[in-house]
Amino acid sequence: xxxxxxxxxxxxxxxxxxxxxxxxxxxxxxxxxxxxxxxxxxxxxxxxxxxxxxxxxxxxxxxxxxxxxxxxxxxxxxxxxxxxxxxxxxxxxxxxxxxxxxxxxxxxxxx
Amino acid sequence: xxxxxxxxxxxxxxxxxxxxxxxxxxxxxxxxxxxxxxxxxxxxxxxxxxxxxxxxxxxxxxxxxxxxxxxxxxxxxxxxxxxxxxxxxxxxxxxxxxxxxxxxxxxxxxx
DNA sequence: TTATTATATACGCATATATGCATATATACA
DNA sequence: TGTATATATGCATATATGCGTATATAATAA
Numbered sequence: 001x002x003x004x005x006x007x008x009x010x011x012x013x014x015x016x017x018x019x020x021x022x023x024x025x026x027x028x029x030x031x032x033x034x035x036x037x038x039x040x041x042x043x044x045x046x047x048x049x050x051x052x053x054x055x056x057x058x059x060x061x062x063x064x065x066x067x068x069x070x071x072x073x074x075x076x077x078x079x080x081x082x083x084x085x086x087x088x089x090x091x092x093x094x095x096x097x098x099x100x101x102x103x104x105x106x107x108x109x110x111x
Numbered sequence: 112x113x114x115x116x117x118x119x120x121x122x123x124x125x126x127x128x129x130x131x132x133x134x135x136x137x138x139x140x141x142x143x144x145x146x147x148x149x150x151x152x153x154x155x156x157x158x159x160x161x162x163x164x165x166x167x168x169x170x171x172x173x174x175x176x177x178x179x180x181x182x183x184x185x186x187x188x189x190x191x192x193x194x195x196x197x198x199x200x201x202x203x204x205x206x207x208x209x210x211x212x213x214x215x216x217x218x219x220x221x222x
Numbered sequence: 223t224t225a226t227t228a229t230a231t232a233c234g235c236a237t238a239t240a241t242g243c244a245t246a247t248a249t250a251c252a
Numbered sequence: 253t254g255t256a257t258a259t260a261t262g263c264a265t266a267t268a269t270g271c272g273t274a275t276a277t278a279a280t281a282a
Contacts, residue, residue, distance in 0.1 A: 013137055013202050021131075022239090039260090040257095097192050098127075183228095183280070184229085
């Protein structure tokens, strides 16, 4: 009995993961961990053209990962949900596990 | 001071997230939560062509998310790291948060 | 050896994604 | 009004992704 009836849920989860599957978007999320930042701040932090950063922000916005606040001419971005930080941390953990595992394998091959 | 020096790390994280950003791969991971499964089992569970499932498994394999064991003709897949389950659970949580938040907004709009 | 079952992969196609450039929009100020 | 600054977006292009069909590989049995 395939869980096709959950397909829509899996699609939503996949879309959320897709939101995190770009290095620059992860860098943006990382920058926002310490608090809200303007687009200009993020442009500087990432060292990418403003149009590129703005479009990544649009993607993060459209998927509810970040929220905005306008103050005069500047628009400040912040993370919409603290659990996003947790998710990124776990991905970090998984990655570290993989790296150390690969290192072990490499060590064994040296013998 | 942009954290460009971490770019490679972000690329790796993004690739890992990309691995999770397909509904069928998430369904495979979900199936494997209850223990190892053969390719045939997964084909049946997903209701997708064998070639499609096999290709998704290849992606999961290449990124160290699953591991395999051959027993005769069959190849059994299992999750390589229990933290992957945690990561998926958090994504699930974030999604639920989003849904309930959207529901709140919808309620407010009705007034 | 041949046949059968289970799994993996090459190819072509359609669609999605990220990017850079240029331009549009929005706010503030003179 | 006009100008300057901050941000968003339209367009064209290059690359990546997922899919179906067909075929290749591996293990087992006859």
